[in-house]
Amino acid sequence: MTKTNPGRFFEDYRLGETITHAVPRTLSGGERALYHALYPARHALHSSDAFAQRCGLPQSPLDDLIVFHTVFGKTVPDISLNAVANLGYAEGRFLRPVYPGTTLRSVSEVIGLKQNSNGKSGVVWVRTTGLDEADTPVLNYVRWVMVRKSDPDAPAPETTIPDLADHVAPNALTLPDGLTFDRYDTALAGEPHRAADYQIGEIIDHVDGVTVEEAEHMMATRLWQNTAKVHFDATNREDGKRLIYGGHVISLARALSFNGLANAQMILAINAGAHANPCFAGDTVRAWSEVLDKADLAPGLTALRLRLVATKGAPGALRGDDGKYLADVLLDLDYWALMPA
Amino acid sequence: MTKTNPGRFFEDYRLGETITHAVPRTLSGGERALYHALYPARHALHSSDAFAQRCGLPQSPLDDLIVFHTVFGKTVPDISLNAVANLGYAEGRFLRPVYPGTTLRSVSEVIGLKQNSNGKSGVVWVRTTGLDEADTPVLNYVRWVMVRKSDPDAPAPETTIPDLADHVAPNALTLPDGLTFDRYDTALAGEPHRAADYQIGEIIDHVDGVTVEEAEHMMATRLWQNTAKVHFDATNREDGKRLIYGGHVISLARALSFNGLANAQMILAINAGAHANPCFAGDTVRAWSEVLDKADLAPGLTALRLRLVATKGAPGALRGDDGKYLADVLLDLDYWALMPA
């Protein structure tokens, strides 16, 4: 009997089953320092204990995307080891800040299955929850992937497509206990613009570009204990290229968006996301944002719904005349961020 | 008088002398995070405080190889700066878990000397001990290196070849105080296979490969304050290549071995080891293991004696017809690991 994990194939998933993902992980100041070394992250709430304490938190929480990547990474051996494509995200909600010292683990529920018409693969929808060491949920999101079948003759499951929200409703966004921007210092945060200064429809070009190196994306991806071989093994693809973990591009784009969105301190929800084209070492990643919506959550606290687009050329259009993403587009992410009103 | 350290030459060693190695080092969660970024390490005991606490430990200990590399790195300026070759390891014993906050230092005793017949170099055997800030030993191992003579006319020392055990006897293995696998959770550990599921002679191909980058192995080697110039200076060799620290390959192979040996949670001893061929950036490192022996140490706790082989091609044979390591073999390591029975 083989001892190694071959990953799950499409026919291995059962609707409603719960998968406990392996290898809980305790996060520390070390992960925070590495996050700052790997991404040009500067949002003050995630950088400074003193700033976070002025905002009513006990200390600086780990970057929301550290939590996302850690929770996501644990699901890879069970969900996406044999995935052909990572198709989408929905209903991602950050439920409470995560501080250094927290141990995270992940569980996923299979909420949808649909065999493809070619009979060789199918789409699996899972709702993944990140839990701390007291089993309190810190993050919850749906993603769906296309997974190969191992046995083409395995019977197709009944098709179940989950009913997913187009975006997280503002009243479903969770604010951290005690959070207040009453004593918010825009000079220390880096920009004067508050939520009221942003217009729905406004486009912000984040200006800066970062050329990506192999060592960086592999260190980042390993840090999240994400083991998908396409990221690490140059012999895996015929062209000798290592595919960069899509989450690396999310973090790069989010960090670049500081320049123009320095006060969008926390990610409250991920509404949707598409990895439009693959990213490889040598690409220079840039980003732009579009303000999609605004919602007042509490006195002084406003959520901005943002489209965050990463490109590998000059920022420009998103889709061609055929409705498809242009070749330069790497990421199209729809999320809610928290800002001082 | 020159102020810099020229390193020791063969004639500088005296049998029985004790060498205090410089630069004690306090380890923190930062080293742990970097270890996870540099290697695909996933053993749960070294990843999660919560998992370690269920196993009776106060928190997650630092990876055994963090301890090994830190202790080893301190010896380089005194033992291997002028080494021609790192010939072997023996009698390596991990004596207690090391937690973040511990300060490690190293001392070595010269236990063997043998001048080579060419009169230009010799073999030095040292027993190195890693000590914490209370001078409690945490690790003990023998290694031997071939070192150049500075003065070919220096007299040869009396030949003394230490009597080294072929492998650490099971009753010499040290279990951490309080360790128990009574509440061990295989789902969180990542695989169902316990010691009883492994057969002596069984071979496990760990499947995954990692292509190594210059930045990664240099960061790792520096992290252990290992200063051997062959690892860092591209002008040092005629071919412009930087030789990868052998310990980097050990860590890569051990981390890759998670896939098939996820429950081999701790390294208890290093019985022997050979760096069969040099590793360079661009190589894709793979690994396979062979179960050499098993030993029950305490109720529920079994040690597996494992051969861990790292290769830079597809895993295959170890030695050619001439008995020499094949060109693709990078590492042949013999160690004891602790598993739930």
Added chain:
Amino acid sequence: MTKTNPGRFFEDYRLGETITHAVPRTLSGGERALYHALYPARHALHSSDAFAQRCGLPQSPLDDLIVFHTVFGKTVPDISLNAVANLGYAEGRFLRPVYPGTTLRSVSEVIGLKQNSNGKSGVVWVRTTGLDEADTPVLNYVRWVMVRKSDPDAPAPETTIPDLADHVAPNALTLPDGLTFDRYDTALAGEPHRAADYQIGEIIDHVDGVTVEEAEHMMATRLWQNTAKVHFDATNREDGKRLIYGGHVISLARALSFNGLANAQMILAINAGAHANPCFAGDTVRAWSEVLDKADLAPGLTALRLRLVATKGAPGALRGDDGKYLADVLLDLDYWALMPA
């Protein structure tokens, strides 16, 4: 209105104004571990809590250059985003050790302005102070940069050139509270040479070389939240090269200087510094030091004034017959370091 930070131009500075720099940063053991991974740093006081405690400090302080880079990095968006050249440093004083857990921020006062005769740019002098979370200064230094004008027709300010000390006077050097070298252990520090063993005028070749990779200098520079695009964006220069942050070369050279100056434990002051030539990935950085002066500060505590020179070839002369730095010279730094007498 654009939301992004275009940086300041020469005409935007006013003599005497104080600039609060954004994004305070809490440092942890993670930054220390990364510093050790990115640089071959081995000074024992910054490596070991136990060693630091023997020297009368509560624990090992973060490397002085971690403090310098963090404080410096915060100033980049306000001072040097549009800088044509980083011209010099003066009167840099380290005022107290910084320990993990400290939050640093930076403020700068504009102390000098001089428009260039071409009318297109000018020199700005700022005195920057690094403050901890209690607003206690930890570092103070002057630097001056040449900055472009956005509007060539903007009127020239009155020329004010600050009166800067050639070097920090010994009686202006600050010793950490409680520091003593009475129980200093040279074996653990790595070298026997105390201040008395160094002669003014003595030259020390630090022997080792480090070939620099793109991933390393970018990770380091990001770690200090330094956002200057020349370091990250390969499309920014016509030659496709990324300019390495000058501070990266300072840290490399300082770390290399361990070999010959292992007991120069702390940097007390930066007297002057010039980035003589740009450094790029692929360069092999070497270093040499010259003892410029000595000053007894307290019983057992002596400051050495050192010239630290980084080169990308074999160490040699500093300047050509024309008085200009030779092409191989990367850095010429004048600093005070603390040593056991």
